[in-house]
Amino acid sequence: MTSELINRVRRFAETELLSKENWFDSRPETPVPASSTLHAAGLANWWLPAEYGTAGASLTESVDVVSALSYADAGFAFSSFLSVLGTTMLRLFAEPVLATEHLSRMARGGGFCGILASEEEAGSELGRITTSYATVGGDLVLNGDKYFSTNTDAADFLLVLARSAEDESNFGMVLLPRDTPGIEIAKRWDMIGMRGSATYQVRLTDCTVPAANLLRGNGLRNLEAGLNASRILIASTAIGIARRVRDISMEYAAGKQVKGAALSSNAVFAGKLGQIEMHIDVMRNQCRSAAAEFDAVMASNDPAGTFYRTGTIRSALAAKMFCGQAGWAVATTGSEMFGGLGYTHDHLIGKLVRDLRYVGLVEGGDDVIRDLLYTRYVIPMARRL
Numbered sequence: 380m381t382s383e384l385i386n387r388v389r390r391f392a393e394t395e396l397l398s399k400e401n402w403f404d405s406r407p408e409t410p411v412p413a414s415s416t417l418h419a420a421g422l423a424n425w426w427l428p429a430e431y432g433t434a435g436a437s438l439t440e441s442v443d444v445v446s447a448l449s450y451a452d453a454g455f456a457f458s459s460f461l462s463v464l465g466t467t468m469l470r471l472f473a474e475p476v477l478a479t480e481h482l483s484r485m486a487r488g489g490g491f492c493g494i495l496a497s498e499e500e501a502g503s504e505l506g507r508i509t510t511s512y513a514t515v516g517g518d519l520v521l522n523g524d525k526y527f528s529t530n531t532d533a534a535d536f537l538l539v540l541a542r543s544a545e546d547e548s549n550f551g552m553v554l555l556p557r558d559t560p561g562i563e564i565a566k567r568w569d570m571i572g573m574r575g576s577a578t579y580q581v582r583l584t585d586c587t588v589p590a591a592n593l594l595r596g597n598g599l600r601n602l603e604a605g606l607n608a609s610r611i612l613i614a615s616t617a618i619g620i621a622r623r624v625r626d627i628s629m630e631y632a633a634g635k636q637v638k639g640a641a642l643s644s645n646a647v648f649a650g651k652l653g654q655i656e657m658h659i660d661v662m663r664n665q666c667r668s669a670a671a672e673f674d675a676v677m678a679s680n681d682p683a684g685t686f687y688r689t690g691t692i693r694s695a696l697a698a699k700m701f702c703g704q705a706g707w708a709v710a711t712t713g714s715e716m717f718g719g720l721g722y723t724h725d726h727l728i729g730k731l732v733r734d735l736r737y738v739g740l741v742e743g744g745d746d747v748i749r750d751l752l753y754t755r756y757v758i759p760m761a762r763r764l
C-alpha cells in the first residue's frame with residue numbers, strides 16, 4: 380500500500396510538476412488549477428481517512444508523499460498538504476456532523492481548508508490577537524484582520540482563531556464557509572519563495588455563522604494539536620528540496636571539469652555530497668518518527684484528549700527546527716556548487732534556496748520553536764528526556 384501510493388505520487392510529480400519550476404516560480408495568478416490535477420489523479424487530500432474516498436494515507440506515509448511532491452515544487456506541495464492543519468482540528472474537536480459535512484465536501488471536490496490565525500500586531504504571541512467572535516442569538520459574529528493565510532481564496536472553508544467578545548480570556552476556533560458574506564481578500568502576498576502557493580491577507584467583517592460552527596475547547600489548544608501534523612509535513616518539504624539539490628549537483632558535477640577531471644571524482648565534492656546524504660537521512664528519520672508518534676495518538680482511544688493535554692509534540696517541534704536548519708545547510712552548499720550561475724535566476728538552485736527558507740519561518744520561527752521546547756519540555760523536569 381505504502382510503496383504503491385508513493386510510486387503514484389512520484390509518477391504524478393514527474394508528469395505534472397517536474398520541468399514546470401519556472402511556471403510555479405512565476406507566482407501564477409491561479410495556482411489552483413494545478414492542484415486540480417492532483418485531484419484528477421485521485422491524490423488530493425491523501426491523508427484524510429479512506430472512508431472519505433481518499434488515498435487514506437497515514438502521516439508517516441505523508442512524509443514521503445510530501446518529499447516526492449517537494450522534489451518537483453515545494454510551493455505546490457505546501458498548498459496540497461497545508462489543509463491537514465484544519466482537517467486534524469475538525470477530526471479532533473468538531474461535532475461529528477460538522478466534521479463529516481466539510482471533510483466529505485473537501486474529499487469530493489479536492490478542495491482546501493484555510494487557517495486564519497496570524498495577525499500583524501500579535502506576531503507569534505497568539506494570545507494577543509484581536510479578531511473576535513460575539514454571540515448574537517444562536518449565531519457567532521466574527522470581525523478582525525488576519526495577516527497571513529494560505530489557500531484562503533480557493534478554500535471550501537476557513538478555520539479562524541478568534542477571541543470571545545464576551546470573555547477576553549477565552550479563544551475559539553470557528554469554521555467559516557468560504558462563501559460567508561464579509562470575507563474579503565485584502566491582498567495576495569508576493570513571497571520570495573514557495574511561489575507556487577498563494578498566501579493572503581484577509582479581512583473579516585460581521586461574518587455570521589451558527590454557534591454550532593465553534594469547535595470544542597480552547598482555540599489555542601485546538602491549533603496546537605493541528606500544528607503537530609502540519610509542522611511535520613512542512614519539515615518534510617525540506618527532504619524533497621534537499622534530494623533535488625543532491626541530484627542536480629550530481630548532474631552538474633558529471634560534466635564540470637576541475638583539475639583535469641570531472642568534479643564528481645573530486646574528494647571535496649564527494650565530502651559535500653556525503654554530508655548532504657547524511658542530512659537527508661536524519662531529516663527523513665526525524666520526520667517519520669514524529670509522524671509515527673502523531674499516528675499512534677490518532678489511532679488511540681482518546682486522541683482529542685491526549686492532544687489537548689500534551690499540546691505540541693516534542694518530536695514535531697524537533698523535526699521542523701532540525702529540517703529547517705539541515706535543509707538550509709544543504710541549500711547553501713548547493714548554492715555554492717554552481718559558481719556564479721548559482722546566484723542567477725537562470726539556474727534552479729536559486730529557487731530551491733528561496734523555497735527552503737520557509738521551513739524555518741512558517742508555523743513558528745526557530746526562536747519560537749526553541750522557546751516552546753524550553754517551556755514545555757525542559758522546565759517541567761518530568762517531561763525531560
Ligand SMILES: Cc1cc2nc3c(=O)[nH]c(=O)nc-3n(C[C@H](O)[C@H](O)[C@H](O)COP(=O)(O)OP(=O)(O)OC[C@H]3O[C@@H](n4cnc5c(N)ncnc54)[C@H](O)[C@@H]3O)c2cc1C
Pocket residue numbers: 493494495496497498501502503504527528529530570573578737740741742743744746747750
Ligand atoms: C508562506 C507563508 C504561509 C503562511 N501561511 C499561514 C496560514 O495559512 N495561516 C496563518 O495563520 N499564518 C500563516 N503564515 C504566518 C506564519 O506562520 C508566521 O509568519 C510565522 O509563524 C512567524 O510569525 P510572525 O510573522 O508573527 O513573526 P514573529 O514570530 O512574531 O517573529 C518576529 C520576530 O520576533 C521574534 N520572536 C517571536 N517570538 C519569539 C520568542 N518567543 N522568543 C524570541 N524571539 C521571538 C522572532 O525571532 C522574529 O525576530 C504564513 C507565513 C508564510 C511566510
